[in-house]
Structure formats: C-alpha cells, structure tokens
Amino acid sequence: MHDPHRHPRHASLLALLLILAAALAACGDDADHDTSVGSTSGEAPPTGEVSTTDTPPTTDTPPTTTEADLYEPPARRTTLFPVEDSVSFGGPGEDHDVLLRIRTGVESDASVDTFTLASDDPAVATTDGGRIVAAGPGTTTVRATAEVPGAGVLETGIDVFVGDDLLVVSTLTSGFHGVSSQLESAAPIDALPVGQIPARLRIIDGTGYAVFSGDAFGGTADSALLIFDPVTLEPITFLEDIAPAGAYDVAVRAADELWLVGAGNSVYRVDPDAAAAVEVEAFADAGDWSVSVSLSAGSAAATWGPWMIVANSTLDSFVAQSPAVLFFLDVTGAEETLFAGFPGQGSANEDPSGSGSDPSPDPWLALPEACLNPSDLHLAGRRLLVACTGNYADVPGAVTVLDLRTLEFEVTVSLPAGALNSVAWDAFHNRVAYSGTDGSATVGLIDLEDGVVVRDIDTAPLALVGTEATSYNAASLLLGEDGLLYATSFNTDGLWVFTWADLEDSEITEVTQFTELAPGGSGLGAQLLARLAPARPPLALTGDLARVFHPAVGTGFMDPRNLFGPPAGGGAFAPNFSSEELTTVPAGEAMTIELVGVALVDGPGDDLVIFENVLFLGGDPMIRAVDPARVELSSDGETWFAFDTVEDEAFEFGAHAGGFATDVRRFVEGFVGIEPTWANPAGNGIGLGHPAAGGDRFDLARVGLPEARFIRIVADHASGSRPDIDSVVLLNWRRD
Incomplete structure (x- = not known):
C-alpha cells in the first residue's frame, strides 16, 4: 500500500x-x-x-x-543437484540410493557417477557408499560433494526425514501409532502420552496438537491437550485436566497464542509455559443487544489473520433449527474477553437470538440454511470449507465453501440423506471425500465445481473392507499425497488407503488395502489421523x-x-x-x-x-x-x-x-x-x-x-x- x-x-x-x-x-x-x-x-x-x-x-x-x-540471461553456471533432494524413511534400517546430476544454466545434461556423502547427524541417517541409511527418528541433511570438470568441487544437500508418514490416535487403550504411507508397517509410539477419548488431532505450522475430551459420560477425567513435535514424535507439553470434560477444538495463532473452543459455551486460553488454561468470556456485542457465543458440542475453530473463526449452532439447532453461524472473534491482545469483531456485510443477516432487532454491522456470518450443526473447518488459502453434520433426522449433512476475502459462499452441497461424519478436501481440484454415520464404514464423493454429490454412500458407497468385524462408520478421512486418501473406522483398530480414482470409478465398490494397528485392542477404533510427511x-x-x-x-x-x-x-x-x-x-x-x-x-x-x-x-x-x-x-x-x-x-x-x-x-x-x-x-x-x-x-x-x-x-x-x-x-x- x-x-x-x-x-x-x-x-x-x-x-x-x-x-x-x-x-x-x-x-x-x-x-x-x-x-x-x-x-x-x-x-x-x-x-x-x-x-x-x-x-x-x-x-x-x-x-x-x-x-x-x-x-x-545470466551466465550459465554449473551446479550439482540430486534427482531427489528430499528423502523420507518409514523407520530405521531403510535405505535410498542417491542419484546426482550436473546442470549448466537451466539445462540438465549429465549424471555424476563419482561423489562422496556425509551426514550432518549420524543419529538420524548414515551413509554407505552412494546410499543413505536411516538410523533413527528425526530430520537431517546429507551433503553430497563431487569434482566436476571445468567447475571444480561442487556441493549439494539432500534433506532426510526418518519416521512414520502417518499418525493415528485410537480411543482408549490403543494410543498413538505411526504408520508408513503405503501401510507396510505400523508401530505404537510410547513416547506420546494419551488422554481419554481423542477429539481433535491437528498439525499446525510445524507443531502437533492432540485434544482429548475426557470422560463426558459420568467419569472423572477432564479434557487434556498434548503439544508435540511431529518430526521426532516426542511430547513438548502435556496439559492434563485443563478444562471440564467435553468436545473441544484447538485454535492456534502463534506458539503462545492458542485456545480450546467448545463444550458448553466455553473458550479457554492456553498458556503452555504455565501448563494451564484460563476460561475467557466470548460474546458478540452489537449495540442495542448482545448475544452470547453459543458453542455447541461440535464446535470447530480455526485462526485467520487476527480472528479466531468459530463455527457453531446458535440456540438449540437440533430442535429449533435456528441458523448456524460463523463468529469472528478478535484475538489480538485478548486476555479475558473475546469480542466478535468481523463487520460482515452490513445488516444482511438476521439476529439469531430471536430478539427481533437487526443490528448493523452483524457480529457473525450466518451459514447457508442447509448447513446445520457445523462440526469441522478446513482452510486452504483464503477459502474455508465448513463441514456440517445435519440433525441426524430430516436435515442431512452438507458442506459449504466461504471466500474469506469477500465473505461470500461459493458453493453449498447437501447430501441426499443422512448425517455427515468426516471429510477430506482436495481444494485444488475442488472435490471432497466424505463419510457418514449410517453404521457402515463407507465413503462418498462430492464435486464442488459442479455442486453435486458424485458418489452417494446410500446408493453407491465405496465400502472399507479389511476385518471380519463389522466396521462402524468411517471415523476420520485424511488427504495424502499423489492422490492417496486414508480412512479409519470407529470399532476397528486399523487404517485403509485408497485413491481419488477409486472414488471416481463406480465399478470399484470396495477398499481392501488395510492394516491393523492393535489386533485385539479396545474395539473402539482408530479414531483420528494426521499426516507427518516432511515439509521444509x-x-x-x-x-x-x-x-x-x-x-x-x-x-x-x-x-x-x-x-x-x-x-x-x-x-x-x-x-x-x-x-x-x-x-x-x-x-x-x-x-x-x-x-x-x-x-x-x-x-x-x-x-x-x-x-x-x-x-x-x-x-x-x-x-x-x-x-x-x-x-x-x-x-x-x-x-x-x-x-x-x-x-x-x-x-x-x-x-x-x-x-x-x-x-x-x-x-x-x-x-x-x-x-x-x-x-x-x-x-x-x-x-x-x-x-x-x-x-x-x-x-x-x-x-x-x-x-x-x-x-x-x-x-x-x-x-x-x-x-x-x-x-x-x-x-x-x-x-x-
């Protein structure tokens, strides 16, 4: 400007x-x-x-x-570079052959046969001739050096990641597991502590966050928050009993700016250094009247710019079906009170409190009528996907995409019937994989470009088949790399992998590539997924x-x-x-x-x-x-x-x-x-x-x-x- x-x-x-x-x-x-x-x-x-x-x-x-x-054009300098400049290993003992080439200007012209390798951290990776060998979890750089005629001694680097590609946390006794991306191996991760009943598992800006809801069914366990390193898979902070039992989401703006949101109109500001969380008051003030930020049990949160975006169902959405809304809470410098400060678009939205007043500007943004009981948020640039469960009765699940720059909804798609449980969003290709709550582990496909359900789980489901036990709902879906998708089930301690092509082909009716994480485990399943793929x-x-x-x-x-x-x-x-x-x-x-x-x-x-x-x-x-x-x-x-x-x-x-x-x-x-x-x-x-x-x-x-x-x-x-x-x-x- x-x-x-x-x-x-x-x-x-x-x-x-x-x-x-x-x-x-x-x-x-x-x-x-x-x-x-x-x-x-x-x-x-x-x-x-x-x-x-x-x-x-x-x-x-x-x-x-x-x-x-x-x-x-610049002088055509000669450089040494690896064919693959980053390498991932599922665990110790795996190896990788290094291939090098030289480039003159912007053109690749020859391979390099004679070179030496040296690791910055032998505890993570060692070298054996022209190979890199995984030694232990973590990240390091392997330096390659070669003498190139006419250019002298040149050096390049290869980033090395050793660890599991996927992280799974199961309900109750199963705990955390690391799984390779092709499901060749799976192993428990004993270093990560576990609270009762996982509610959210997110990797945000290079840090992992796992929220546990505690025992909300009459037990004594309260909610807990685990902050961990997604590379070494070691805990940074484990905050036990920081909030009453209930379903929470975690919103993170910076290392020392994070909140738990949900469970009975509650917002807690978390102080990792003090290992504590303090409840803050969150409400919207609109001049003539005020309305409490009513957070449902399925509340979802994310941060964007100076705002914490909270999706919730106002009043009693299961009975009154009042409109669900997005609140934009200003978190800059907030200590004890968070105000809904996003102006919205004049007074286009009605007052969800039912008071009859029409404040301007509105302190929230009403979701489309088809979106009832929002349960998850996914950000991709300035686009926000809101996944809505529905009411498990006459209002089916739905997804909608909001342009955060213009505050206009690009598209809203409702399922033909049934509730929505989990989604994986491919924002570039504008498509969503979804699972339902119909008692079977099945997956469907939504085309956001055309605004239609391409594969309906009621009429043409892609069934997850991998155990003798009956699977009860696909608990979590995750978008991987190279067109891969992953899914878990509530009562099977295991993980499936399939592709977008499988979803798009109506002739394919089953997914059979499956790995068990803890045979004979709790029976309540591998509940949540996160991808640990290396990222510079x-x-x-x-x-x-x-x-x-x-x-x-x-x-x-x-x-x-x-x-x-x-x-x-x-x-x-x-x-x-x-x-x-x-x-x-x-x-x-x-x-x-x-x-x-x-x-x-x-x-x-x-x-x-x-x-x-x-x-x-x-x-x-x-x-x-x-x-x-x-x-x-x-x-x-x-x-x-x-x-x-x-x-x-x-x-x-x-x-x-x-x-x-x-x-x-x-x-x-x-x-x-x-x-x-x-x-x-x-x-x-x-x-x-x-x-x-x-x-x-x-x-x-x-x-x-x-x-x-x-x-x-x-x-x-x-x-x-x-x-x-x-x-x-x-x-x-x-x-x-």
Whole structure:
C-alpha cells in the first residue's frame, strides 16, 4: 500500500488515518527517490515473452527499462543437484540410493557417477557408499560433494526425514501409532502420552496438537491437550485436566497464542509455559443487544489473520433449527474477553437470538440454511470449507465453501440423506471425500465445481473392507499425497488407503488395502489421523538466495534489499510503513527476482506468498487501501507465465475515502497487494506458513509450471498503483 505522502491523491485523506500519522511522517521524507534505471547487479530486469497456457495469461508485454538495458540471461553456471533432494524413511534400517546430476544454466545434461556423502547427524541417517541409511527418528541433511570438470568441487544437500508418514490416535487403550504411507508397517509410539477419548488431532505450522475430551459420560477425567513435535514424535507439553470434560477444538495463532473452543459455551486460553488454561468470556456485542457465543458440542475453530473463526449452532439447532453461524472473534491482545469483531456485510443477516432487532454491522456470518450443526473447518488459502453434520433426522449433512476475502459462499452441497461424519478436501481440484454415520464404514464423493454429490454412500458407497468385524462408520478421512486418501473406522483398530480414482470409478465398490494397528485392542477404533510427511519450512528470500532487478534502484523505499528476510507485518490496522523494510515497485514498471541456489517448486497447496502492507480502512476488512499488481513466473528468465487476474467492475476502484480505498470484492483473483501482512516472526511469533500469516498466495499449478527460478512483480494496474513489498517467501522449494 502506498504511503499517502508519496501519492498526490492520498494527501487529503491523512485526517482519516490518524492512527498512522507517526508512521506516515517517518516515511514521508523518503518521497523523492533516485529514479535512475539500474539494478543491484547493474543489469535491467528480464523481459521476454509471456507464455500462453491453458489458463491464458495477460498478453501485454510488461514495461521494461530502456532498449539499451534489455536483460541478458545470466551466465550459465554449473551446479550439482540430486534427482531427489528430499528423502523420507518409514523407520530405521531403510535405505535410498542417491542419484546426482550436473546442470549448466537451466539445462540438465549429465549424471555424476563419482561423489562422496556425509551426514550432518549420524543419529538420524548414515551413509554407505552412494546410499543413505536411516538410523533413527528425526530430520537431517546429507551433503553430497563431487569434482566436476571445468567447475571444480561442487556441493549439494539432500534433506532426510526418518519416521512414520502417518499418525493415528485410537480411543482408549490403543494410543498413538505411526504408520508408513503405503501401510507396510505400523508401530505404537510410547513416547506420546494419551488422554481419554481423542477429539481433535491437528498439525499446525510445524507443531502437533492432540485434544482429548475426557470422560463426558459420568467419569472423572477432564479434557487434556498434548503439544508435540511431529518430526521426532516426542511430547513438548502435556496439559492434563485443563478444562471440564467435553468436545473441544484447538485454535492456534502463534506458539503462545492458542485456545480450546467448545463444550458448553466455553473458550479457554492456553498458556503452555504455565501448563494451564484460563476460561475467557466470548460474546458478540452489537449495540442495542448482545448475544452470547453459543458453542455447541461440535464446535470447530480455526485462526485467520487476527480472528479466531468459530463455527457453531446458535440456540438449540437440533430442535429449533435456528441458523448456524460463523463468529469472528478478535484475538489480538485478548486476555479475558473475546469480542466478535468481523463487520460482515452490513445488516444482511438476521439476529439469531430471536430478539427481533437487526443490528448493523452483524457480529457473525450466518451459514447457508442447509448447513446445520457445523462440526469441522478446513482452510486452504483464503477459502474455508465448513463441514456440517445435519440433525441426524430430516436435515442431512452438507458442506459449504466461504471466500474469506469477500465473505461470500461459493458453493453449498447437501447430501441426499443422512448425517455427515468426516471429510477430506482436495481444494485444488475442488472435490471432497466424505463419510457418514449410517453404521457402515463407507465413503462418498462430492464435486464442488459442479455442486453435486458424485458418489452417494446410500446408493453407491465405496465400502472399507479389511476385518471380519463389522466396521462402524468411517471415523476420520485424511488427504495424502499423489492422490492417496486414508480412512479409519470407529470399532476397528486399523487404517485403509485408497485413491481419488477409486472414488471416481463406480465399478470399484470396495477398499481392501488395510492394516491393523492393535489386533485385539479396545474395539473402539482408530479414531483420528494426521499426516507427518516432511515439509521444509517456508523460506524467506535473502541476499544469498536471490538477485533483485529493480527499475529505479535507490535508497529507502527504492532499496530492493528491503524485501529480504521475513516480513515485519503490523497487521491491517497499523501496517508497516518503514522505508527500511519495504521495497516499492514504481507504477508502470516491474521488479524481477532471480532465485540463486534454490528453485520454487509446485508442491502441496500454495507455493509462493508475497507480503505487502495492505490497510483496512477504519478497521473494516471489506474496505481496503490496496496496490494491486500482477505476478509472473519463469524457469529461464525468457518465457513467462502470468497468473490470471480477475476484477469485478461492479465495485469501483477507489470508491471510498476520496479514492484512497476500494471494496475488496473487486479483486476476484490473481493479484498481489490485496491481503494484509499479519506475520511478524520476530514480533508476534506468527509463522510464515501459518494460515494467520496473511499475504497473497500463488500455486504454480495454476500456470502449469513444475518449478520456477524467476519471479516478476508487475505494477501495470490501470489505477497507477505502486505496491510496497515487505517480503517474498517460498512455501515449496528445493535446493539446486
């Protein structure tokens, strides 16, 4: 977002932004920058052609510097790289043969037969000639060194993960088990303590959380929370008896900001250091009236930006069937009270308290009428899938998808009949696998693109078959990699694996690939699943990893080095305006980043996030001061692939605050400079990969690229916007 001191049409609006006055004054002196053409390396940015793809990119050639300064491709340096730069082992004793190649420029040209290997941590992995051998649970890096004619001695690295691919926690006596992804092996994990009756199992931003509901049926056990390392599978903190028995979900914003939500209108703020949880009051205040945040036993929670999103059924949904809602509780700095602070969309939603008043703005968002008793939330970028159980009678289960930017529901699909129990969401392909509560372990398929149930568990179920005992409901579904899906059952201590193709083929009626975890166990089943697949932490670019070609390099906001390192976000209410931490892309120009020693790759979910300093005007998340720009990617610096940008012209650009702000619903997809930056690892502890981090996210699959080595931010929007980039972070990446 622009500093108003540097944009004439913003000057008259400073009175509206008194909260930012000090910050704006500090950066106002940097208004006059050196506008001479140049780059950090004395070269102009890459130009080239924009490729045509299945999703046609913008065809306008991005602005360049001058004809004399057109970009020349970088020198074709020779690098050493592994064919597989990360290796996973299910347990000790497994091994893997290393294959290396050399690359000149962007072309692979030869294999390397003679090399040496050395492990950073022999307790995790050792080497034997050209092989890596798993030694114990954990992660490490194996260094490969080779002498390459004409290039000298080169080195590369292979990340090694040793441990089970899946984590299963069973009700009562079975405890935790680690299972390999193809179900070849399963073993109990004695290091992880277990409470009574697992309620939630989540891996959030590199940390594991298991919530146990305790004995809510007359016993003495209260709820417990286990925080653990999903790599070493060792406990970090085990908090016993922290809340009364009941079904809770866990919401995590940072390492020291987490809550338990649910069980009888209760919200508990958890302090892991003190091994305690304190109940806080959560309610919505809407001026003329107030309504308590009524949390049902199936309450689900997640964090996004400054909000904890709580899905619940207001009043008595099983009898009155009043509308279920999403509350957006502001958790920034909250200690004893949480307020529902998301403005919503005017007064479009009725008062679920039944008081007859119609407050404006609404402190909640009503779910579609078909969604009764919401039981789980799944986040994918700015999209939120809400799974609703139904009422086990005349209202069947349903799923709905909410765009968190516009607060509009994209699609809602109801089951033909029956309640919904568990879902696995493939957000990229817009499909959902689901299980029901009809007493049989079966799975169905929902197509969100067309809004239909493709495979109904009543008429054409995919049955989970693997034991002699009758399976009672598919308890948990999990999305794996490479099209794999996993399922458990309530009364069978075991795990099934199948594929999306199995679900889509109506001729396939059974899943038989099954492994038992604890034969003769409790009989109440393998209840919850989590995937422990290795993932490199998000990588914020630094001067060692990138060259930046800036069209007007200078000091202050024109210093391209400002984008190096993690973001220093101040959120959307008081965003970062520092001339030492932001890099501005001038209007009508482009800034190009060449990756050095790493590549951006197409992995699970989004692959790239770019942080910019967006402001919510007056605290309203629908009205934002934005600087939209386009993003293009390239593998060679010559052929470019552009992300589609779509605008809804029904919402005029600059229609608010005298041209300063725009209704965010104008920006449908594809832009950078639209989402605020909440992540500030050095300040608030929010991690770069956390859903609460903010930023604009991009998936290489959208442009059909398996990997990219060049990132270009193009400020050619008709508004003349000049984005201020805080940080560029690779979510999925590999080394050369």
